[in-house]
Amino acid sequence: MKRSSLRMDRVDTPIIPTIAAMVRATPGTISLGQGVVSYGPPADAVAALPGLMSDVQLNKYQAVSGYGPLVAEIEAKLARENGLAVGANSAIMVTAGSNMAFLNSVLALADPGDEFILPMPYYFNQEMAIRMAGCVPVPVAVRDDWQLDVPALAAAITPRTRAIVTVSPNNPTGAVYHEADLRAVNALCARHGLYHFSDEAYEYFTYDGARHFSPGSIEGAQAHTLSFFSFSKNYGMASWRVGYVVYPADLFDAMNKVQDTNLICAPVPSQLLALQALQQGRALVEPKIAQLARVRASVHAALAELGDLVQFPRTQGAFYVLMKLPGVADALAFNQAMTERHKVATIPGFAFGLTDTRAANYQRLSYGALDADTVAEGVKRYVAAVRDWYKV
DSSP, rough: OOOOOOOHTTTTHHHHHHHHHHHHHSSSSSEEEEEOOOOOOOHHHHHHHHTTTTTTTSOOOTTTOOHHHHHHHHHHHHIIOOOOOOOOEEEEEESSSSHHHHHHHHHHHHHHTEEEEEEOOHHHHHHHHHHHHEEEEEEEOOOOOSSOOOOHHTTOOTEEEEEEEEHHHHTTTOOOOOOOHHHHHHHHHHHTTTTEEEEEETOOOOTTOOOOGGGSSTTTGTTEEEEESTTTTTOOGGOOOEEEEEEEEHHHHHHHHHHHHHHHSSSSHHHHHHHHHHHHHHGTTTHHHHHHHHHHHHHHHHGGGGGOOOOOOOBBTEEEEEEEOOOOOOOHHHHHHHHHHHHHOOEEEEGGTOOTTTTTEEEEEEEESHHHHHHHHHHHHHHHHHHHHHOO
C-alpha cells in the first residue's frame, strides 16, 4: 500500500504558501503576511563573497558545528550582548536557519510520544517540527496581554514532558516576555529535569524601552537550556538560511549525529556572509529598528480606527500585531475575501493554534517586510476589508 507517513499526516499544511498562493492569484495584493524584514544583508559584505570564496579549501565539507571564525564571532556576540558565556558546559551549532536548529534539537533529545509544552499562540513551524519527530505538542494558553502564564505551564507538566518552549520577542504576538517569567520558566525546567527551549530570533526587535533577556545567561542554566538565534531577521538574511543554537554539551554527540546526517554543514557562502554581518554588528541594524518603531506606531494608530471591533495588546517586540476580531464560521474564507475584494493579505490565527474561529477570528499582521508607505496602504485596505466583512 502506498501512502504518506502517518507522522506527516498529523502535520498541518503550512499556512504561508497557502496565503502566498492567494496573493499570486490576485495581482496588486499587498501582503502583510510573511514575517521577514524589508532590508537585506550589508551590500559590501555580499560584494565581498566571491573573493572570500576564492580559497579552494572552502569548497570541501566544513566543520559540522560551523565555520570556525563564525563560531568564534558568535561566542563573542553572545558574551557581549546576551550575557551568555559558552564554556565547558555548552556548545554552538550553526545550522541552515533557526528552524533547522530547533528540529535538530527535538530529534537529538526526544523520543516518539514525548511532550513539548508550547505557550499558545505558538510559532507554527515549531509545532510542526514536534509532530514530525513523532512527539506531542502541548499548547498552554497565555494571559490576555500575551504574557506567559507560568502556573499554567507548570500545571501542564507530565512524566512525558521533555521541554518547555518560549519565543521572546514573540511570533505571532510581538510580546516581549518579562525577565521574571523567563527566569521562573527556566527554574521550573531545572526543578523538573526538563529542557528550556528559548527561541530568540527577534532579539533586536524591541520598542518602548522593552529589553530582551536570554534565559541561558542565568547561572547554572546552560545545563538545561537551548538558546536559538537567527540571521534571517536581524540581518535580513532569510533566504541565506543561517541560524545557530547554544545547547548543553552533554547533547554534543546526539546533535552531531543529526546535523551530519541531514546537512553535514551549513552552506559556506552563507556562513561567510553571516560572519561579515556579525562583524559589522548591531549598530548596522539599530537604525532599521528605529524606522520599524515609527511604522509600528502608525500601524497601531490606523488599527485603532476599528474601535471595539478589534482588540490587540500593544506589545513591544518583533514586527507583528495579533488582532482579535469577532468569530467567523470559516476563517480562511475571511482571508480569501480580503485578498479578492480588497487586495490585502494577513495570516489567520488558526495557524498558531487559535482554532476556535467561531469564538474569535484572530489575524496576524506583519509590518516588517515592506516600506512604510506600502504598509500604510496595506493597513488602510485591511481596515476597509474588516469593515466590509463585518458590515460596519
